[in-house]
Every structure is written in structure tokens, then in C-alpha cells.
Amino acid sequence: MDLKVQPKSSLRGNIKMPGDKSISHRSVMIGSLAAGKTEVSGFLTGEDCLNTAKAFQNMGVKIEGLGSEEMVIHGVGLNGLQEPESILDVGNSGTSMRLMLGILSGQDFYSVITGDESLSQRPMARVTDPLKEMGAEIYGRDNGNLAPLTVRGQELTNLEYDSPVASAQVKSCILLAGLQADGATIVNEPEKSRDHTERMLEYFGAEVEVSGLQVSVKGRPALKGKKITVPSDISSAAFFLVAALINQDSELVLENVGLNPTRAGILEVLDEMEADYELLDERLENKEPIADIKVKSSDLKATTIGGEVIPKLIDEIPILAVAATQAEGRTVIKDAAELRVKETDRISAMVTELKKLGIEVEEKEDGMIIEGPQSIQGGVQCQSYGDHRIAMSLAVAGLIAKEDIVITNTDCIKTSFPNFIDLIDEI
């Protein structure tokens, strides 16, 4: 589907973003491995999370309400999954594939996991290598680096792993494998990545220890089903935060947004950019901090985005690049080479598409440099590269363009934010 975006000012309203993608994935996975019922509300009905849920159904987990925000997962315990009768196809979702590989590696059956064209090009050795150290038997193209991957589950041994990359997917994969091994499995990260897995495992009854950049989980816990209320996704809220900030005469309230400090790096950056926003009604639910965010049009200042904040806003960098076009001064985005192995190469995609929109931007190996403010010309056709975050970032840029823009291939938005276009129309 092509999306035509017309410039629009004065964005106003109270809106609720869909459920957090990371937490929704984990609710299905950990709920399935627990004993008894896990009742989830606010589940993200984006395609990525639905693919995770379907994969667990395919392994014999009964899930009521699939396709709606309220779901009941009938957990089968750590050893209760069944050999899937067909290939587990997780579409576009890196989180599903990497975390599930950790689970499949320890199950006493054979499985094949695959994904779409984009996912089949993303690196999996970052998880299959440490899993093999734990005893996993995994085969795939490029020596087990590329999907489709076949897994013959094995008895796993615990591991202490020094991850070379600050990736929650790598960390979570190993912790989920570690649940199925005797003793403690430990992951040391170079920088802190999102910690939803640790929080949720502990909430379900696992023994989890966190000390600085080290996380350890004790194997073979008796996980018990729980109630989970999924907060709204800050990565989805980011598009509306930036839309309000760069648009004239705008004020939005984004309700119920998850503000886990390992996810909320965008707020640290927006503070440095002198963005006008406030947090209302801060509270804690299922060990996750949440609040409403009130945000207003602002005169943004440029900043440098790099170092340890990067994993805390990794998915927000494309939309922060759009914010940078409107900030006064030189915005430097660095240490973000991980963007090159997401759904598409997000550095190259944003640089190419911003240039089409009339923006001067300098591409770097690990980021980009943008001098602002610059006006967004529009009047062109942009492409999403099949990447939901690129599509939505360009749509927000289109709201302040001088002329309409068309974005091609925007079906991908459904992977993480099915009602994005409706909400853009609504504000």
C-alpha cells in the first residue's frame, strides 16, 4: 500500500498507543513456559506479536482471544511444548526468532524457524553461536547465521556469556535457554539493553540477579502464570512525541506509556533538546513504570546522541533523525551501527529518504550528522524499504513538509502499529 501524507499543523488530542511490542512478545513466550493461566491485557495485535503467538499455538499452547488485546495463554510448563507440525514462520520479527531460538534449543524436539525476506538476511549467529556453546544443535545457511534455521533440541548446559553487543535479543535468548539448564546462566553486556525479560521472569517466579551489566538466571524455575497489563509502547509513542514537537501549535497527551528506564532513552535526549513535555500520573504496573506524556510544540536544540543511551532508544533513531532536521544546530548520531542490521539498513534508508525530502544530511558508518533547522520540501515519492519504523518516520516528516509526499510499501506499519494511520488522521 502507498501512503499519501498531507502537511497538517496544530496536532491536538489525547491518544493511546498500542501495547508494547517487547513486552507482548515476552508475555506469550514466558506465559507459555509457565504453569497455569497467564491473562494478558493490552497485548499488541501487530503482526510481529501475532506471529509469536501463532508459533506457540503451533507448539500446542492454547491461546484464547488471539487477535484481540485481551488474551489468555494456557501455559504448558518448561517441558510441555510439543513438536510443531509445520514450519514456525515469524515473518518480519527479529525478536520472535532470536528469543524463540533460545527456547527451541532446549526442547526435546525438532523444529524449523523462518521469516520473511528481510528477517532471512539478519544475523542470527549472535544467538546461535552462544547457544551452540550451551550444547544446542542448530543448522542454517552461512554456518547457522541465516534463517531458515533448523533446531534439534538438546540438554543444555549453563553458560556465562560476555556478549559483544548490547542487545536485549541476545541477552534474552540466552536467559531463556538458561531456564532449561542446571545452575545459573549469566550474561554480561557491554552496555545496558532493555530488561523486560529479567523483570518478567522474576515476576513469574524465576530467580534473577542483576548487578550492573550482569544478569543471571537460575535454571529450571517453577514459573507460574500471571496477569500482565501491557503498557503502551514508547517506541510507538516516539512518532507522536516528535510529531507534536516539530509541528506548530500542537499539544498531545499520550496515555499510559511504558517508561522503563532501559527503554526511555528518547526522553533523556528530548531533555537535552529542550523539548516541552511533562510526565503525568507516574505509576508502576507489573514491575514496569508507566505515565501519561503531555507534549507541546517546541523550539528544539541540537544534541549529540551516542554512547550508552543508544541501546535505550535504538528503535527511535529514525524518528529522532526527523526531529534533528528541525533542531537548531548540529545533531550528531553516533555509535549506532546496529541500525544497519535491523529490518533494513536504517542509517542508509533515513539518509537516502531525508535527502529526497530536501534535507542535507551526512552519512557516517555508525550514524549521521544533521545541521538544523532545515525545511522539509516534500513533493516527492519516498520508500519504506519494507521497514515499519522508516515508513512511520517519513510519515511524521510529511506532516511538516511544504508539499504532499507519497510513501510506498507501507503495509509494514502493521508489524508494530496497526492503527498508526488512524491516529494520524485523528489528531
Ligand SMILES: O=C(O)C1=C[C@@H](OP(=O)(O)O)[C@@H](O)[C@H](O)C1
Ligand atoms: O528485545 C527486544 O524486544 C528488542 C530489542 C532490540 O533489538 P536488539 O536486541 O537487536 O538491539 C530492538 O531493536 C527490537 O525492536 C526489540
Ligand SMILES: C=C(OP(=O)(O)O)C(=O)O
Ligand atoms: C528492530 C525491530 O524489531 P525486531 O528486531 O523484533 O524485528 C523494531 O521493531 O524496530
